[in-house]
Amino acid sequence: MSDETEPVRLRDDPDAPEALREDLAAAAGAALPALDLEAGLASLEAAIGAEGGGPSDPGTPGAGGGATGGASLGGGAAMAAGAGAVILALIGGAYLWLASDDGASEAVAARPPAPEAVEPVEVEAAAPAPEPAEPAPTEAVEPEPEPAPEAEPSARPRRGARRAVARRPSSPEPDLREEMELTNRARAALAGRPAEALRLAREGQRRFGDGLFSEEREAIEVLALAALDRADEARPRGERFLRRHPRSTFAERVRRAIAE
Amino acid sequence: MSAGGERVGAADLFRAHARFVAGFLLRIGVPRGEVDDLVQEVFLTAHRKGGFEPGRAKATTWLCGIATRVWSNRARSMRRKPTEPLAPAEHAIASSQPDPEREVAAKRDLERLSRALDELDADHRPVFVLYELDGLSCAEIAEGLAVPVGTVYRRLHTARARVRAAYERGGAKRHVG
Numbered sequence: 037m038s039d040e041t042e043p044v045r046l047r048d049d050p051d052a053p054e055a056l057r058e059d060l061a062a063a064a065g066a067a068l069p070a071l072d073l074e075a076g077l078a079s080l081e082a083a084i085g086a087e088g089g090g091p092s093d094p095g096t097p098g099a100g101g102g103a104t105g106g107a108s109l110g111g112g113a114a115m116a117a118g119a120g121a122v123i124l125a126l127i128g129g130a131y132l133w134l135a136s137d138d139g140a141s142e143a144v145a146a147r148p149p150a151p152e153a154v155e156p157v158e159v160e161a162a163a164p165a166p167e168p169a170e171p172a173p174t175e176a177v178e179p180e181p182e183p184a185p186e187a188e189p190s191a192r193p194r195r196g197a198r199r200a201v202a203r204r205p206s207s208p209e210p211d212l213r214e215e216m217e218l219t220n221r222a223r224a225a226l227a228g229r230p231a232e233a234l235r236l237a238r239e240g241q242r243r244f245g246d247g248l249f250s251e252e253r254e255a256i257e258v259l260a261l262a263a264l265d266r267a268d269e270a271r272p273r274g275e276r277f278l279r280r281h282p283r284s285t286f287a288e289r290v291r292r293a294i295a296e
Numbered sequence: 297m298s299a300g301g302e303r304v305g306a307a308d309l310f311r312a313h314a315r316f317v318a319g320f321l322l323r324i325g326v327p328r329g330e331v332d333d334l335v336q337e338v339f340l341t342a343h344r345k346g347g348f349e350p351g352r353a354k355a356t357t358w359l360c361g362i363a364t365r366v367w368s369n370r371a372r373s374m375r376r377k378p379t380e381p382l383a384p385a386e387h388a389i390a391s392s393q394p395d396p397e398r399e400v401a402a403k404r405d406l407e408r409l410s411r412a413l414d415e416l417d418a419d420h421r422p423v424f425v426l427y428e429l430d431g432l433s434c435a436e437i438a439e440g441l442a443v444p445v446g447t448v449y450r451r452l453h454t455a456r457a458r459v460r461a462a463y464e465r466g467g468a469k470r471h472v473g
Contacts, residue, residue: 063406076332
């Protein structure tokens with residue numbers, strides 16, 4: 037489909053409301069959000085390393101498929117094995133650093149389970165013939181939108197990172213690994229399996245009590261209850277969570293969940 | 297970036313496009329507190345797919361397709377429609393000379409647009425954003441989202457009608473800073 041047959045973009049359409057045209061132009065020119073690229077990349081590499089480094093699904097709709105292992109990290113090895121390696125685990129948006137004596141095996145033990153159904157199948161049936169409602173015979177050739185420019189890695193540490201570092205244990209005890217793994221499973225289950233997330237969060241609370249990840253488990257419990265439409269249970273737990281952890285990285289999600 | 301048809305690994309993709317993906321997620325209504333998490337999920341998914349192979353789709357389009365499906369899945373699992381404002385604080389208008397009044401006006405404009413975009417669900421909002429804000433063609437969007445181009449046209453048509461209706465109902469006049 038060539039651009040000539042496509043509708044005029046609303047910001048260029050004189051028939052569109054003036055306010056809408058101006059707002060769209062402003063939004064299109066807005067700056068990209070700040071992002072801590074360094075921390076994000078480290079977390080990504082850790083997650084990839086924890087998965088073993090190779091792609092599990094070489095099929096790539098829209099970009100060709102069939103590669104096996106061609107997606108090696110361009111920026112160095114994901115998780116270095118050996119003594120003194122550091123694990124970077126992504127936990128609820130916060131980065132947690134744990135010293136490790138066995139980087140490779142620890143990374144596997146601590147890896148977050150792969151989210152299920154991350155790529156839901158497009159269920160919409162193939163559409164009939166294109167229906168360009170507003171053809172634009174006079175539309176000028178549009179410039180190709182270019183990818184975001186490279187950003188300088190932010191020197192500002194993540195809020196979650198600071199909080200997590202402050203709680204860093206001296207060594208990863210076996211119980212801590214189990215607790216972390218269970219919490220990761222609960223967190224992963226939130227994306228589509230709230231009943232399981234709830235069960236795992238409660239199991240974690242029962243087994244580990246006020247452990248290192250109790251805050252996240254409490255949040256998961258609230259979010260899972262909300263997702264299960266059990267608002268009567270979610271609300272008091274959410275309110276208690278917000279009283280106990282008003283500055284938690286999960287506070288906003290909990291607040292939103294119990295408000296719905 | 298790799299050249300000559302070689303696949304681009306997740307780390308290279310992340311370095312080049314993480315901010316773009318974060319911005320796209322915000323624009324399609326992802327709550328700010330979930331953006332970091334979803335950015336990770338997008339690039340992890342890209343890795344699982346074997347990385348990006350230069351071809352018909354651009355890397356950004358391909359990543360937007362992944363981001364849309366990741367968020368759509370998350371939003372459905374949370375049983376809610378995306379309702380996050382356009383994060384005006386982070387979408388401060390790029391300007392070489394800061395002007396507080398203009399920034400306030402711009403923030404107001406983005407909030408108004410956010411409210412209109414709230415009329416759209418997780419299928420229609422990404423198409424509207426990619427077409428109207430990111431300037432992609434319908435064919436590119438179809439490629440990225442892995443849907444027929446007719447579906448893109450239909451969603452775009454519906455989305456535009458809803459957004460226009462929201463503005464016409466609101467009858468808002470732009471505040472000039």
